[in-house]
Amino acid sequence: MLRVGINGYGTIGKRVADAVAAQPDMEVAGVAKTRPNFEAELAVERDYPLYAAIEERAERFADAGLELAGMVEDLVEESDVVVDATPGGIGEQNKPMYEAYDTPALFQGGESADFVDASFNARANFEASVGADYVRVVSCNTTGLSRLVAPLQEHYDVQKVRATLVRRGGDPAQTGRGPINDIVPNPISLPSHHGPDVNTIFPDLAIDTLGLKVPATLMHMHSVNVTLGDEPTAEEVRAVLEAETRIKVIREEEGIDGAGKLKELAQDVGRPRADLWENCVWGESITVEENANAGVDLYLFQAIHQESDVVPENVDAIRAVAELADAEESVRLTNDALGLGF
Ligand SMILES: NC(=O)c1ccc[n+]([C@@H]2O[C@H](COP(=O)([O-])OP(=O)(O)OC[C@H]3O[C@@H](n4cnc5c(N)ncnc54)[C@H](OP(=O)(O)O)[C@@H]3O)[C@@H](O)[C@H]2O)c1
Numbered sequence: 001m002l003r004v005g006i007n008g009y010g011t012i013g014k015r016v017a018d019a020v021a022a023q024p025d026m027e028v029a030g031v032a033k034t035r036p037n038f039e040a041e042l043a044v045e046r047d048y049p050l051y052a053a054i055e056e057r058a059e060r061f062a063d064a065g066l067e068l069a070g071m072v073e074d075l076v077e078e079s080d081v082v083v084d085a086t087p088g089g090i091g092e093q094n095k096p097m098y099e100a101y102d103t104p105a106l107f108q109g110g111e112s113a114d115f116v117d118a119s120f121n122a123r124a125n126f127e128a129s130v131g132a133d134y135v136r137v138v139s140c141n142t143t144g145l146s147r148l149v150a151p152l153q154e155h156y157d158v159q160k161v162r163a164t165l166v167r168r169g170g171d172p173a174q175t176g177r178g179p180i181n182d183i184v185p186n187p188i189s190l191p192s193h194h195g196p197d198v199n200t201i202f203p204d205l206a207i208d209t210l211g212l213k214v215p216a217t218l219m220h221m222h223s224v225n226v227t228l229g230d231e232p233t234a235e236e237v238r239a240v241l242e243a244e245t246r247i248k249v250i251r252e253e254e255g256i257d258g259a260g261k262l263k264e265l266a267q268d269v270g271r272p273r274a275d276l277w278e279n280c281v282w283g284e285s286i287t288v289e290e291n292a293n294a295g296v297d298l299y300l301f302q303a304i305h306q307e308s309d310v311v312p313e314n315v316d317a318i319r320a321v322a323e324l325a326d327a328e329e330s331v332r333l334t335n336d337a338l339g340l341g342f
Contacts, residue, residue, distance in 0.1 A: 109139025
């Protein structure tokens, strides 16, 4: 069993820990936190050894009645791979610690792409991270766009992607985020940074993205336009997307009219934390319009659950770094262990 340490046990870290624990070929070596809150208590309840991320604060865990297994350096030393899920920017500061213990590490989308060996998406570029030491699992939005672009590129001549990202203002637990009552172009200047981030996965892809933030916590919504050089029908494109294991094409009969009902579905089927690991593409929205220059413009809406779509990707990235499986086998193992697919 591969031993995986999780440094940073928040929104992403706690989900990755549970996903690792569900796999047949890896186990949680422990999780590191800076303070003893409810998440620390629940980590102990789940039998994840708890480590202190900041030495000066270690006493607080004892004061709260929580037994520590050690300091984060101990966790890094005894892990085969570390998943760093600390807030954006802290991962880069942690890299020297991983280097000191010669422990490969995964970072998250809030980190710069400049200090890692590769950026990762299981569907698009698994191979680039095989045996690498430092890998960044790209952000929730970039993951969602990459899962869509990869099959389109395999089937069609993708000439240009334009995507408008209507982003949730904050996650449900992020009490300090907003906007509370506004619709904010973010960033106001165009195109947004998301397109260049997708280029860390597809270096040659022509893509422009625009971003907004809205008063919602549930999911992001992407309005996507892809110019194709060939002329598939909407039904053909739909069939291509339906064949993807990490894309749910929402059927008309399901009566799902927005992110709220998607989350309701996730709760009703008993998904942990009401997580939606898949891109959720509205089947009815898949439309092709003739393009005056040749080919067609493809349009669709997809919802992306920001808190969880990167979770199966982290599991696959662990296997890539540790050379445990190839892309196909890893995705199958991860999907089976988590229960992807509606
Ligand atoms: N949330 C999303 O929508 C989302 C989606 C995709 C990717 N990401 C990326 O994933 C990364 C983590 O984001 P998140 O949303 O999970 O953040 P988060 O909910 O704030 O969790 C990060 C956790 O790290 C802990 N932490 C803070 N400083 C630390 C340190 N020095 N060492 C160890 N742990 C520390 C904090 O817990 P304590 O202080 O309580 O220990 C916090 O709970 C970021 O790069 C982010 O951009 C986030």
